[in-house]
Amino acid sequence: MKFEAVDVRQTASAADIVYETLRKAIISGELAEGAALRQDQIARMFNTSRIPVREALTRLEQHGLATSQRYRGTIVAGLSIVEIEEIFEFRALIEAEVMRLAVPDLDEVTLETARRHCLEFDRETDPGRWSDINRRFHYTLYEASHRPYYLQTVGAALDRIDRYLRAQLTFTNGLMRAGREHEAILAACIAGDAERASRLTRDHVLDAGRSLVAFLREHRGA
Amino acid sequence: MKFEAVDVRQTASAADIVYETLRKAIISGELAEGAALRQDQIARMFNTSRIPVREALTRLEQHGLATSQRYRGTIVAGLSIVEIEEIFEFRALIEAEVMRLAVPDLDEVTLETARRHCLEFDRETDPGRWSDINRRFHYTLYEASHRPYYLQTVGAALDRIDRYLRAQLTFTNGLMRAGREHEAILAACIAGDAERASRLTRDHVLDAGRSLVAFLREHRGA
DNA sequence: GATAGAAAAATAGGATCCAATATACAATCA
DNA sequence: TGATTGTATATTGGATCCTATTTTTCTATC
Numbered sequence A, B: 001m002k003f004e005a006v007d008v009r010q011t012a013s014a015a016d017i018v019y020e021t022l023r024k025a026i027i028s029g030e031l032a033e034g035a036a037l038r039q040d041q042i043a044r045m046f047n048t049s050r051i052p053v054r055e056a057l058t059r060l061e062q063h064g065l066a067t068s069q070r071y072r073g074t075i076v077a078g079l080s081i082v083e084i085e086e087i088f089e090f091r092a093l094i095e096a097e098v099m100r101l102a103v104p105d106l107d108e109v110t111l112e113t114a115r116r117h118c119l120e121f122d123r124e125t126d127p128g129r130w131s132d133i134n135r136r137f138h139y140t141l142y143e144a145s146h147r148p149y150y151l152q153t154v155g156a157a158l159d160r161i162d163r164y165l166r167a168q169l170t171f172t173n174g175l176m177r178a179g180r181e182h183e184a185i186l187a188a189c190i191a192g193d194a195e196r197a198s199r200l201t202r203d204h205v206l207d208a209g210r211s212l213v214a215f216l217r218e219h220r221g222a
Numbered sequence C: 001g002a003t004a005g006a007a008a009a010a011t012a013g014g015a016t017c018c019a020a021t022a023t024a025c026a027a028t029c030a
Numbered sequence D: 001t002g003a004t005t006g007t008a009t010a011t012t013g014g015a016t017c018c019t020a021t022t023t024t025t026c027t028a029t030c
Helices: A014-028 A039-046 A049-064 A082-103 A107-125 A127-145 A148-172 A175-190 A195-222 B014-028 B039-046 B048-061 B079-107 B110-122 B127-145 B149-172 B178-192 B194-220
Strands: A066-069 A072-074 B068-069 B073-078
Touching: A014 A039, A014 A049, A014 A148, A039 A049, A039 B127, A049 A066, A049 A072, A049 B048, A066 A127, A066 B079, A082 A127, A082 A148, A082 A175, A082 A195, A082 B079, A082 B149, A107 A127, A107 A175, A127 A175, A148 B149, A175 A195, B014 B039, B014 B048, B014 B149, B039 B048, B048 B068, B048 B073, B079 B127, B079 B149, B079 B178, B079 B194, B110 B127, B110 B178, B127 B149, B127 B178, B149 B194, B178 B194
Parallel strands: none
Antiparallel strands: A066 A072, B068 B073
C-alpha cells in the first residue's frame, strides 16, 4: 500500500479565514468603498466571536484596504484619483525593473506558462476574471527575477487598485489593447531583450493607469 | 479669564502604545531578532490585558517586523543577507526616483532644514541617533516629491533594515562617507540638478548596502 | 542511562462580559 | 418651528474566562 504524508496541521485560523474572505471581497469591489465593516455583523456571518474579526480588520487596515477610527468603526478604504495615479506610477517603476531582472532567468517552461495565460486572457469573456489572469500572466514572468520583496510591494499595490480596474473592464467590456501589449512583452522575453521587455512593461502599466484615470474622471466627476 | 480649547479626544489606544513601543524596540535592535514576544509578559509590562497586545503583534507581523506561528507564538523577525541586499536595491530604486521628482519642488525653507539635518548628522557623536537623523535628512528632501505612497514603502523598507545599520554604525563608529555623500546630494538639490541628485542618492543607498552586507558577512559568517 | 509515553505547565486562540464612546432620537424650551 | 439638551441605543476597546495546542517535565520501562 502506497501512501503519502499529509500535513494535517490546521494552518488557517478563524482570523485567517475572515481576513482572506474580506480581502477578496474588497479587492474585487464586492464590498464598495466606504462600506461599514461592523464587527458584530461580520462575526455573525462567520459564526465566530468578534475577536478574530477584529484581527482580520487590523490586518486589512495595515494593508491599506480599510481605515478605522477609534470607537467609530472600520470602513472599506477608497482611493482618490491622485492616489490611484501615484500607485500606477509606482507599479510602472517596480514592474519595469522586475521585468528587466527577470528576462535573463526565464526558462522554456516559464515562457510556455506565460504564453498559456496570455491566450487565456484573450479568450476569457467574463470581465470578473481578467484581473486575475492578468496578474497570473505578469507574475509568472516576474517570479523569475527572484525578488520576493519587490513582488510583495507590487502585490499590495495591485490589491489597492484591482477593484477600479475591474469596474472599468466590466463597464467598457475590456480594453483589447492589453492583449496586444501582453504579446509584445512576451515576444521581448522570448527574444531575451530585457530592456525592451522592461520598457514595454512600463508603458503597459502607465497606459492602463491613464486609461483608468480617464474612465474614473468620466464616471465620478472631478 | 482667557482660555483655549484643547482637543481632549484620546487618539492613542492601548494597542497603539504597545505597537509603537514594540516597533521602536525592534527597529532599534533593542529587541534582538528571534526574541520571543510573549503576549502575557508584554501585557504585564504595559498593565493591560492580552487583547491590545495581540493587536499590536498582528500589526507588527503585517509589517514584516515579527513572524508568528499558530499556537506557538510570535518572534522578532530577522532578515537573511540576501533579503537585506534586496531591500537596499529596492530602496535605491525608489529613493532615486523620489529624489528626482522632489528636486523641482524644493524651496528655500526645505533646503535650509535639510542643511541643518546634514550638519546635525556630522556633529552627532551618539551612534544610536545617526539612523534617525539620516532618515530625517532624506525625508525632508523626499517629501517635496509629493509621493506619500512611495514614502510609505520606503519607510517600511527602512524599518526592516534599521537595526542592522545601527549595529554596523555602533560597531564601526560610523562611516564618515555618508556625511560627504549627504553634502553632495544637498549640493545637487541646491543646483536644481535632479538627475545628479537622483544618481547620487542611488549610489548613496547602494554604497550603504554594500558596506553593510560586507560588515554582516564578517560578523555572522557565511 | 536512554527512550517512550503520560501528566503537567505554558501559551495562544476564541468567547463572553464590562466599560468607554459615539450616534440617534425624543423631550424641552425659545 | 428650530435649536438644544438629555436619554437610549449601538458599537467599539479592553478584561476575564475558557479551550485548543504545544512544550516541558516526570515517570515507567528497557
